[in-house]
Amino acid sequence: MRHTIQIRHSREGGSNIEPLIREYEIKANDFTHAGEASSSMKRSLIRIGVNPEHVKRAAIAMYEAEINAVIHGGGGIAIVAVSPESVTIEIIDKGPGIEDIGKAMTEGFSTAPDTAREMGFGAGMGLPNIRKNVDDLQIESELGKGTRIKLVVLFS
């Protein structure tokens, strides 16, 4: 069974400048280093000179998606593509998949194990928080195969 959800408020647009693409590895259940990919992405955007408000939204959304991959997804990769107009972030894991995306999008709903909750994670705010901060969100998930989250933050 394959679930897809798309939330789209954005308009299409492009520029002729090649996007900057970077890939990060996300390790499973490694809470000590969890969030490193998103903070590295954040530092890059700041250096490039992206408006701090947009940097912040992208960083929060990516952090949540990254943490989801750490807790539920058995680790995975993050691919960040920056253009002068936007940042597109894909988080891909090979975890168990999301059983009910509708439920997962509900604030407070969580399937996180106690080990994650003891670390202060797993409050059920991950996906809702991502939705709040992005201009475009696509979630594809297949049970037993994994989850792919693609989010976009526009710089204008």
Add this chain to the structure above:
Amino acid sequence: MNKLHSVSLIEELCVGCTNCIKGCPTEAIRVRNGKAVIDDVRCVDCSECIRICPYHAKTALTDSFDSTLDAIEGKLKVAIVSPVLFTQFPYKSSRSKIMSAIISLGFDYVFDESIGSAAYLKGIRDIIRQKNQSFDSLSEEQRKLSFPLISSSCPVIVRFIQMKYRTLIPRLVSIESPFEITARYARSVLSEQSKVNSKEVAVVYFSPCPAKKTLTLTPLGTEKSNVDLVIGIHEVYSRLIRILDKKNYSENESNLSSHIFLSDDVGLRCAVLGGEAAGTGIDNFLTVDGIKNVVKIMDEIEADHLPGISFVEPSCCFGGCVGGPLTVSNRFAATARLREFAGETFNSWDANVKLIDSEDLPMAEHWSIPLVENNAMRLSDNIGDAMSKYDQIDKILATLPGLDCGACGAPSCASMAEDIVQGRALFEDCIIMRNGTN
């Protein structure tokens, strides 16, 4: 001095080692032709390089004692004293006694900076009260922006935020510095009392740190400083100790105790980390010292990871201003002595000493000029150009040895890669690449 900031190099002492470039939080130093070069735009006067340099080749330019007295000859001479000065002497003394010794050095009036600190605290309490009153009517987003407030009394932190944490600028307490409040107050009291024109009043600040000197040259939030000259505490210390060491020295010796202005202990405690936070009247505050720790907390605030914290007191120096680079005494001992001064009873002082209590405090003025970002650390003003530079930096970085040895003069291979792309260094400056040993 006519430089825009205070921390400087003594060229003949510099051997071109890499200690200072490594410790600089804004990567403002490079070694070029065997000597350290400080980037004036990036330097925030944190003094890390002064502390770290084994050859004492880094210094803080302040005004010398003798040149100051010459420069203000013929004017009404006012000294503003950082309370850190009181804590420097190895024996028990009193605030009024030390201040009277300053008068014997050639000053007409002495004001304790604590007056301004107490006024600054009152200003913070007002801001917190106003924010709390409007809190219920705010949206969730606006609430996140309301708190935490960040203290602006450490000018290094303010300049650091201007450069590295632009989004946090609106959270800074937008009130002039405590020593500026005290200076403005002194000018107004004296021009009223002695019927002299403000131009005939010269205000000198005895400072624990070079950043305060810089603040008088390039003020933050105001057009012009009320302080004319800044002398380091270390320089005035030796002169004061000669007076205080005299047997039976008493404050009455100067017969000018009515020329001493002090405040209660609330402002005094601001010389030590946590004193300001305690004076805000709230419990949900956070204090942090040392520039590297401050970075961590600023990251947390920027990411909204500190809900429930209403006030942050950051200090560049460990332990607060008692840890300033222009001090003499060990900061732990100084902290202990400050507690003794804070316990002084007012009736132990000469009756003529002017005590400014909470009702008589001067008004703390808000910044009249909005603070703007310092984009000295940006790659380019154009985002497309910055992206291409970013990409080039990464590609060059991948070819560099990654040892961060500093031999090229840059603090790390990453900053070397940036220097190459920005045209400030050559690939051949990397010794290891040049020798082909990697």
